[in-house]
Amino acid sequence: MKRGYLLIILISLSTLELVAQSIESTLVYANEQFEVGNYQNSALAFERVIFFSEGKVDFSVYTKLADSYRLNNNAERAIKFYDIAQYQADNDSARNEIIFRKVFTYLQLKEFDQGLIALFDLKTNSNEQTQFRKEYLKGIIYYLKDDYERSIDVFDEYLSLQEKEALKFNELKNQLKKAENIKPNLAMWLSVFIPGSGQMLYGDFKDGLNSMMLTAAFVTLYFNYVMDFSLVEGYLVVLPWFQRYHRGGYQNAKENALEKQELIRSKVYQELVLMHPEKIK
Amino acid sequence: MKKLSLSIFLTLYAIAAYSQDIYNTENSKKFASYLYQSEQFELAAIEYERLLFLDDRNDSIKYKLLSSYFENKDFGKAISRSKKLYPSVKDFTDPVANLYLKLLILNEDFSDFDLQYTAVPLANNKKAVYKLHKNVLNREWQEAYDTFNELQAFPFQYKSNFNELLERSKKPDTKSPFLAGILSAIIPGTGKFYTGNFKDGIFSLLVVGGTTFQAIRGFNKDGVNSTSGWIFGTVATGFYAGNIFGSVKSAQVYNENYWLEIENETRILINNSY
Amino acid sequence: MRRNIILILLISIAGVGKAQEISEIALLQNLDEHHHAASKEKLSDKYHYVKQNTNELQFVMSGLFLFYKEFISSQDSQSCSFTPSCSEYALQAVKQQGIFKGMLNGFDRLSRCNSLSPEKYEVDPETRLLLDPLKL
Structure with a gap:
């Protein structure tokens, strides 16, 4: 009797195997296309697997479908399927991995806040590596949001786990302080009173000299007009032009300072990115 | 007991028989139509291409394929594909014929439209x-x-x-470039008034007037050798002549815009009706 | 039932694999455009047509243009309301339509550059300036 049951089950399973075979082979094909980088093909094949399984597939299929969309530059749809995969994942480590990918997709979309929120779904209690990666990304995202103070705090904590990089990080902190110490408004006000001086304050001598000479030329022209014609004439004809270029000068002073600041911050960012967990472990 | 196991076996077998190859025409059609419904037109087109490979005489699949390209705004592809799917324009089905004419219009293939218009099989x-x-x-x-x-x-x-x-x-409510030029030659800026650019006209009048005034003052003060007189004189002449040229141009632009507006309204009507 | 069996089958072959893709680091590095200081392009590269002169007059005009851009325009607070700017427009006009028509066109453009009628032009989404390329 027992053997009879076994036989029946075996036979029925083998027929079912036939049923599922085409779905299975589609999945194999999808995986293969994914591996070779044909993400549109793999997206279509994974969609087919999910459609014909009526959605009852392993979460990893959803993950790969999402990956396919992400790598084929369809971030919105990728996020949709990462969400499903995250919901269905049956263990923390797989769920965490999915969340990380979703965060990267949000970053690609420049939706930094969404990325930050997604990071909080991570379950890091048991895994130091995940914790490490989370802190790193948190620091990066704060930096991208121009919240340098918070970013530094997070990185401080992050690197306290790893003393090796602390020295380098201190140097970066100094750089950031240097950026902080550049005062665009100071440069502007200097140039308001002495045209060109604000540009020179942060090392832009060519531009400063340019501004100085141009405004000086207008002042000379003004006095020329006042002497040749009248005070009113000089006021009406030359002064507007002087004003225009004087203002251009101090605006430049401010902008140049801002640019200098951004340049430092940009360099620091590139260094921070290199403190990726993989690099410093 | 035996009955039970037999019934289990039969149920399972029935399910097995029911679900066939997911690549067969029936299932692929369902899948393709799901992709189309969820507005994944690019993927839908790929799927319909495959379906056509299985059944290259099916008119409704042909139409669906072309619609997928159409919805994906891939008009050129849709047109070339229509031509290949049928031996000649005469063989188009009704929906394909409709779609084809829409495509030619949206893709602005007007000479093709004229050439093939009579052959397209539509009422x-x-x-x-x-x-x-x-x-x-x-x-x-x-x-x-x-x-x-x-x-x-x-x-x-x-x-x-x-x-x-x-x-x-x-x-057509159009303006004469010639009249605009003449007006501005007589009184600077008035040509632009005529074409509806009041603010530009006033600005030109002030600039030409101001620079001419300065030039005259310079010459009155220092005679023919006045530097500021010559400088302002040159600038004034430039602005005066430039304004005549610009008035002619603004009449031409006005006319072009008149027709462009009609064209844009047409486009909206066409897009809404397709 | 059928679903469950399929589920079992699928679990057996799928796994969260690493995709073949650019590294995380490269991805993050590219996100920095926000901080990218506007790179100072050489004027003669930005306005490449200054190098294409067919006669001496065009050469002189191009030189004047570069001088103006480098030393005067760079100091001006009130920038032109159009794209391309009036000086670029005038240079292009002189090159394409000859000195006479080109100059007239340039003077007309200058008198239209008064920011009084923004409603007559389309806005360039990139520069937020009024679009007015050289046409007629």
Whole structure:
């Protein structure tokens, strides 16, 4: 009797195997296309697997479908399927991995806040590596949001786990302080009173000299007009032009300072990115 | 007990028999239509291409494929694909014929439209509506009036709107570039008033007036050798002549914009009706 | 039932694999455009047509243009309301339409550059300036 049951089950399973075979082979094909980088093909094949399984597939299929969309530059749809995969994942480590990918997709979309929120779904209690990666990304995202103070705090904590990089990080902190110490408004006000001086304050001598000479030329022209014609004439004809270029000068002073600041911050960012967990472990 | 196990076996077997190859035509059609419904037109097109490979005589699949390209705004591809799917334009089915004429219009293949118009197998009235669209879009006004007359008794979408557009083209509100130039030559800026650019006109008048005044003052003070007189004089002449040139140009721009506005309204009507 | 069996089958072959893709680091590095200081392009590269002169007059005009851009325009607070700017427009006009028509066109453009009628032009989405390329 027992053997009879076994036989029946075996036979029925083998027929079912036939049923599922085409779905299975589609999945194999999808995986293969994914591996070779044909993400549109793999997206279509994974969609087919999910459609014909009526959605009852392993979460990893959803993950790969999402990956396919992400790598084929369809971030919105990728996020949709990462969400499903995250919901269905049956263990923390797989769920965490999915969340990380979703965060990267949000970053690609420049939706930094969404990325930050997604990071909080991570379950890091048991895994130091995940914790490490989370802190790193948190620091990066704060930096991208121009919240340098918070970013530094997070990185401080992050690197306290790893003393090796602390020295380098201190140097970066100094750089950031240097950026902080550049005062665009100071440069502007200097140039308001002495045209060109604000540009020179942060090392832009060519531009400063340019501004100085141009405004000086207008002042000379003004006095020329006042002497040749009248005070009113000089006021009406030359002064507007002087004003225009004087203002251009101090605006430049401010902008140049801002640019200098951004340049430092940009360099620091590139260094921070290199403190990726993989690099410093 | 045996009955039970047999029934289990039979149920399972039935399920197995029910679900067939997911690549067969029936299942693929369901999948393709799901992709189309969820607006994944690019993927839907791939799937319909595969379906056509399985069954290359199925007209409804052909239409779905072309629609996927159409919805994906891949007009050129849709047109070339239509030509390949049928031996000749005459063999188009009704929906494909409709789609094909839309495609030619949206892709602005007007010469192809003219060449193939008669061969497209559609009722004359229906075809004429597309012809009207093309006439208006391509600014063939005389033909457009004729086509509209053909359609006198036939109701179609936005008929009254098209009627209004045609009326507007009969009495165009355009400006004469020559008159604009003459006006600005007499009083700077007035040519621009005439073309509706009041603020530009006033600005030109002030600039020409101001620089001329400065030039005259310079010459009055220092005679023919006045530097500021010559400088302002040159600038004033430049602005005066530039304003005449600009007035002629602004009349031309005005006229072009008049027709462009009609064209844009046509585009909106066409896009809404396709 | 059928679903469950399929589920079992699928679990057996799928796994969260690493995709073949650019590294995380490269991805993050590219996100920095926000901080990218506007790179100072050489004027003669930005306005490449200054190098294409067919006669001496065009050469002189191009030189004047570069001088103006480098030393005067760079100091001006009130920038032109159009794209391309009036000086670029005038240089292009002189090159394409000859000195006479080109100058007239340039003077007309200058008197239209008054920011009084923004409603007459389309806005360039990139620069937020009024679009007015050289046409007629």
